[in-house]
Amino acid sequence: MTFEILVRENTRTLTVFLRSRLDDEAAVDDLFQETMLVAWKRLDDCDLSRPFGPWLRGIAYRLVLAHYRKQKRSPLPLSDEVLEIVDEHFEKIHTHPGDTWDEKIGALHKCLESLPEKHRTVVQERYLEDEPVKCVADRLSISLEACKKRLQRARAMLAKCLRLKGVLATGMKQA
């Protein structure tokens, strides 16, 4: 299997993973490239009989931490348990039926539509319009904390919906 095939197969999930950890798109671009180059150099260390995605995200996660350190920001590292569940989710999406990424996560659109209006609005403003939380809060005339809570609740509802539709890993039995 050539390395290019591995890159193609994992491009989208790696990008989504990086976007989950970084707000700066330039950093997403740079760390994507860096992750793939490190993976290429260390390919001999990778057990290709096992899924490539988790190994790749392991590299990416360390590069993300290094990136924050360089910026003199100190994010709390995620525990191994959390990273393991994140991997389970990504692998579940990766193996979900569908030829393209959009087909695999098509359920997300349906889940978004099913959100109560006030939650759908904050998600649309924050993510689809890429607005900072504070701007969303100002526009909706709610406090910053209330806005964050509403977003958090919306994300939890979306996770539950995607889990029910079989897109996310089941994990433990929680809502």
Add this chain to the structure above:
Amino acid sequence: MSKDQTSPNEEHLSQCGEDDTKQSSNNDQAVAEESHQITADEIVIHGLLSDMGRRTPNEDEMRVQAVMRAINEKKEVKPFWWGLLLKPKRVALGLSALVVFFIFSLVIQNFNSVHAASATLEKIIAAAHKMGDRTYSIWVIKNYKEVHPSQRKRPKELDGARLYVRGHDQYVLIQKITNGGQRLTGCDGELAWAMRVDGPVHVSSDLSRFRGGLPGHQNELPFINLNGQLNQLQDKYEVELLHEAGREVEGRVMAGLLGIKKSRDVGGPKRIEIWADQQTGVIQRMIMDGMPRAKGGPRSLILELISQTELPVDFYSHTYHHEPNRKIRFE
């Protein structure tokens, strides 16, 4: 990202910290597992939604191509060095001498080129500080993201926007929005302000307060601050003269500069191309490529000088742009 904005990643991270503390104090396996699950769910959903909002057409293919190009470049370097090691000593010595000579020539050439580029940039900066009012048109060459019209509630159209600049801290940016109105953002050096034609005027003594809707603001390098960008070019970009420099446009000899960002930790566009009148140093055209895109928006912009007509003294104050009874909100 400015401090007054909350990064979703920071939200996650702070939550993780609290969760971890809870786990250790409670020592409750079930609570810990649930906490891990919630945190992981949040991360993945945040990633999926962010990706949905920021993804650009053909992004995957461009990423794959970029990676494979970088890999091929690295592969090509290897045989050259291995080849040298395998040559007889005499050939290697001869080659080494040639390499040293070549490097020396490059250093000299580079020194001259860097010196010339630096001198041109200083001239442009000096001119920019002296200059009065300048009016630029802004054209978007390439956007990061095509937003579906149904999702576009408050578009901030930069394509066709007009930027008025005076001195180093006064500007007015007028953007058309798709509902037919206009959005005005400005700064008179003492107060920053923003308004729509039909809404209240938001005013703040924080001069960077209303740059939230503008690309590049989170990296302390708003593209509207032309002089700020020029100063940044001196320190944080590799600047070189463009080969086409010296060409004539409408009877003016043009000086061309290319700035490439030295590090990804530096804010601002990855590449800045400046064309200025060689005699006066007045910037005629500025092309910014690889704009920071934490907020989406344009990837590449052109600013083109369209006028140097003197504007009214109070043009950069918000009062010039609205009727006296408009509601004003101090923030």
